Structure formats: C-alpha cells, structure tokens
Amino acid sequence: MYDYVLAHNPPLNAAQREIVDLTHQKFPEAAGMQSAEEQGALLAFLVRLIGARHVVEVGTFTGFSALSMAQAMPTDGTLIACDISEEWTAYGREAWAGAGVADRIDLRIAPALETLRAMPAEPHIDLAYLDADKGGYIAYWEELVPRLRPGGLIVADNVLFRGEVVDPAATGNALAIRAFNDHVQADARMEAVMLTVADGVTLARKR
C-alpha cells in the first residue's frame, strides 16, 4: 500500500533523492528521523498553496524537509532552519547548495527556542514546520502562534508517535506529544486537523 501511495505522489526530484539516500548511507541509525518521502511532497504542496515566503523549520537534521519547502518557495522567500547539530545540518547545506536554494535558507545552529524568541514579534510567518524534540513542541507552538500571520500554517510532525499517544502507559516523548495534541485542540486562535500521514501530521491554521 505504501509503495502504491508513493507511486501516486510526485516522485522525489534528484536533489531530494540524493539527500534521502545519503542520509541512510551516512546515518543509518538516525535516518528514521527524516520526514517521510510523501511529507516532502505535502510540505511543498502547502508552501505553494498558501504562497509561503516566510517559513520556519524547527528541526532540520540533514535538510530533506527544508529542501522540499525551499524548492517550492519563490526565489525571494526565506526559510529559517533551526537545529542544534552542525554535523547533520552540514549535509543539508551541501544539498541546498547543489539544488540552488541555499540563498533561501538561513540555518541557525542554537536551541530552537532561543532562535524563535529572537524573531520579530509581529505576525509575519506564513508556515512553520515542527519536527524537533517532542518535549519542546508546546513551547515552540507558543512562540510561533503569535508570529503567524492570519491564515498562516503550523505543520506538526509525529503527532501519533508510532501510535504510543493512545497507550495509557505512555511516558516520555509520547506523553509530551499527547499533551501537545491536547494543547493544540484547546487553542481557539487556531483551527487544526490531525491527519494519519506518516507518523501523524497536524495541520493548524491561524484564524
């Protein structure tokens, strides 16, 4: 079924394929953190749908999701990519340069909360992709929502956490995600839908 889904989605372009393959080759243990192939297409679709020019990514790893969004942005768009790993994001930098989108991506190596708090307070972000440490999601959400323009989107990954969110004995990251999902649902500033895409993706739109 998954092969069928991929076969009926836009195929990865050469730059996407290269970073997906390279990530599995260089970091076989960590490669599972990479957003799924169909999420690259979904993120690009959403960027085009809302004409996003100001994008923020929280959790960049080797750069696949940032690449997918940057390729869909206009040439004068800016994507601020937040991560704490120089090692992983170095592969992203190379992939972005190879794809000709490096000038659209501003990589900030620091805890994402610091980067978000230093951003202008006014509503200017069109789309934010949340895909970093799960315990930080609520804090990231609280920094992002006021900075989103009306109609802007937050896309949150791993909201089902391998199904562990419904486990009564859930601990750690699964528990953090469960608290995040409740937080999102209770936030009257946003309209949110939870989708069973990949490991669960919530799309939330600012009213």
Ligand SMILES: C[S@@+](CC[C@H](N)C(=O)[O-])C[C@H]1O[C@@H](n2cnc3c(N)ncnc32)[C@H](O)[C@@H]1O
């Ligand atoms: C799931 S991976 C991101 C995957 C990426 N979106 C992709 O599609 O390839 C999570 C990333 O969050 C980063 N991270 C973890 N804690 C962080 C923090 N406090 N601030 C910023 N980044 C963090 C990790 O270094 C890791 O690269």
